[in-house]
Amino acid sequence: MASRKTSGAQRNDALATLTTLHGNDASWDHDVAEATTAAEIAEEIFALRERHQLTQQALASLIGSSQPAIARLESGEYHGHSIAVLRRMAAAVGEQVSFRFVVPAPASRPMSKSEPGTRTMTARELAERKKPSSRSRA
Secondary structure: OOOOOOOOHHHHHHHHHHHHHHHHOHHHHHHHHHHHHHHHHHHHHHHHHHHHHOOOOHHOOOOOOOHHHHHOOOOOOOOOOOOOHHHHHHHHHOOOOOOOOOOOOOEEEEOOOOOOOOOOOOOOOHHHHHHHOHHHHH
């Protein structure tokens, strides 16, 4: 079976680039959060299948589904995951589904959209940068 490796650094670099392009847009933040969740679920399904050395067809047979349905579930672009299907997958291989609610990390925003190669700053860093320094008042 093919191995899927996604680097967290690659994902963060891509996210920083896209954030630079889209700026401080609340709908963009929502879309990114949804896409990130969908990708994480897809990666978990893929990892579950790989841990148990199952093909998409074999997993589909275990849960009474089809190979194309499993392929859709493993797609980072699919947003219709149901807890019932995830539970069926887990039960079929002797595992359980677990999830939690978390407080989101503070949003980071780039220093400037027009400056190529700018590093992404946290909201706190940006606020500190905007404060007048005691040296500049002299």
